[in-house]
Amino acid sequence: MAGAISDELRSALREVAGDTCEYCRLPQSMTLHKHEPDHIIAVQHGGETELQNLALACMRCNRH
Ligand SMILES: [Zn+2]
Numbered sequence: 141m142a143g144a145i146s147d148e149l150r151s152a153l154r155e156v157a158g159d160t161c162e163y164c165r166l167p168q169s170m171t172l173h174k175h176e177p178d179h180i181i182a183v184q185h186g187g188e189t190e191l192q193n194l195a196l197a198c199m200r201c202n203r204h
Contacts, residue, residue, distance in 0.1 A: 157196035
């Protein structure tokens with residue numbers, strides 16, 4: 141499935157991001173909602189599902 145993010149990629153991203161939202165710097169420990177990987181360049185715009193094109197985002201940032 142295009143755009144699916146593997147568990148390996150998710151945990152690598154969490155490590156790189158320091159478990160912090162990469163947009164507003166909200167730490168994972170400050171929210172009950174799980175931070176989710178966000179495509180920097182959307183898949184429908186040709187973005188790849190790889191570490192370089194993913195940012196860890198809190199629920200609030202992810203909705204934008
Ligand atoms: Zn955020």
